[in-house]
Amino acid sequence: MVEIKKILLPVDFSDVAPVVAKWAKDFAKQLKAKIILAYILEDLTAYEGIYVDIKTLTELENTLYEGAKKSMEDFLKENFSDFPEVEPVIEKGDVVETLINLAKEKGADLIIMGTHGRKGLDKILFGSVAEGVVKNSPIPVITINPYRAGLLTVEEPALEPEIA
Numbered sequence: 001m002v003e004i005k006k007i008l009l010p011v012d013f014s015d016v017a018p019v020v021a022k023w024a025k026d027f028a029k030q031l032k033a034k035i036i037l038a039y040i041l042e043d044l045t046a047y048e049g050i051y052v053d054i055k056t057l058t059e060l061e062n063t064l065y066e067g068a069k070k071s072m073e074d075f076l077k078e079n080f081s082d083f084p085e086v087e088p089v090i091e092k093g094d095v096v097e098t099l100i101n102l103a104k105e106k107g108a109d110l111i112i113m114g115t116h117g118r119k120g121l122d123k124i125l126f127g128s129v130a131e132g133v134v135k136n137s138p139i140p141v142i143t144i145n146p147y148r149a150g151l152l153t154v155e156e157p158a159l160e161p162e163i164a
């Protein structure tokens, strides 16, 4: 029987993150699983080819990393004071690839993430990170639509028309 003992919960610290975190905690409590809470900082190496001082990029990366650490601390305080079995992780890199590698390295049995993130409903079906992880992950993924499964008070989009 498959045992779910470690759940990877990727968050982008947007408004949808607490909703997805609540679902992940409920799953984890019932399964007696641990949560790995992950935030990935976008890779800035892509900008090394254009005329930007490497020092400036490194400084920006460091500033972003410090900001991410602070956001992670706040997120833990606000959302995980009732669930201590959580390991926060911040990594840099391509978001989809890094999340999948992290899930494998940490031995996650399940990934729980939002269908959408910061951008929100502009992308009707899936945000790009959600789509990339669902398409490429060897580990099962549960996606939570925070606008339908959560308490977010934004106008819901019309239901997708059925394909005949």
Ligand SMILES: Nc1ncnc2c1ncn2[C@@H]1O[C@H](COP(=O)(O)OP(=O)(O)OP(=O)(O)O)[C@@H](O)[C@H]1O
Residues within 6 Å of the ligand: 009, 010, 011, 012, 016, 017, 020, 038, 039, 040, 041, 042, 095, 112, 113, 114, 115, 116, 117, 118, 119, 120, 121, 123, 126, 127, 128, 129, 130, 131
């Ligand atoms: N930088 C990140 N680090 C960790 N998890 C992330 C990150 N970005 C997104 N996610 C995860 O992916 C989910 C979906 O977000 P995604 O970025 O795919 O949608 P979006 O922001 O609405 O659209 P897009 O980014 O494609 O414009 C989020 O709820 C979160 O679980």
Ligand SMILES: [Mg+2]
Residues within 6 Å of the ligand: 012, 117, 118, 119, 127, 128, 129
């Ligand atoms: Mg996004």
